[in-house]
Amino acid sequence: MKILLALLALLMPVAAQAAAGVSLVNKVLxxxxxxxxxxxSTTTRTEPGVVTPGDRLVxxxxxxxxxxxxxxxxxxxxxxxxxVTFAGTDDASAVVSVDGGTTWGPLSSLTVVAAxxxxxxxxxxxxxxxxxxxxQPVPSGGAGxxxxxxxxx
Numbered sequence: 001m002k003i004l005l006a007l008l009a010l011l012m013p014v015a016a017q018a019a020a021g022v023s024l025v026n027k028v029l030x031x032x033x034x035x036x037x038x039x040x041s042t043t044t045r046t047e048p049g050v051v052t053p054g055d056r057l058v059x060x061x062x063x064x065x066x067x068x069x070x071x072x073x074x075x076x077x078x079x080x081x082x083x084v085t086f087a088g089t090d091d092a093s094a095v096v097s098v099d100g101g102t103t104w105g106p107l108s109s110l111t112v113v114a115a116x117x118x119x120x121x122x123x124x125x126x127x128x129x130x131x132x133x134x135x136q137p138v139p140s141g142g143a144g145x146x147x148x149x150x151x152x153x
Contacts, residue, residue, distance in 0.1 A: 021067020084150035086127035
């Protein structure tokens with residue numbers, strides 16, 4: 001089953017909780033590992049027209065403080081699209097939610113409660129949101145990029 005990137009993009013809104021003047025730009029790329037003719041592996045990131053189940057995606061979230069003052073207490077929350085399984089982030093300070101954004105923490109500290117009231121340790125397939133809280137204020141004119149990975153279901 002093919003999923004059009006446009007549909008995927010609609011499922012990936014970013015909710016920023018930050019100081020006024022911070023702009024955000026989202027980008028989704030397909031990440032592929034290819035073998036070159038000489039046997040080496042190379043990783044490429046391309047803008048997809050269409051994605052299919054199993055495709056590895058990278059969600060890039062760029063921010064810039066266009067305001068005159070430093071942006072303090074900068075928090076960025078991004079839902080994981082329903083059509084994507086969370087596959088991690090390189091940022092150790094990021095936390096996740098498995099209950100729609102009610103509870104946050106490292107994945108290893110979260111649990112999922114079943115309909116019968118039993119609970120089990122949360123897994124990457126349970127992640128619904130990812131959140132970053134920047135420790136340092138973003139200075140006027142300052143910018144950065146955050147990312148996470150996912151796999152198309």
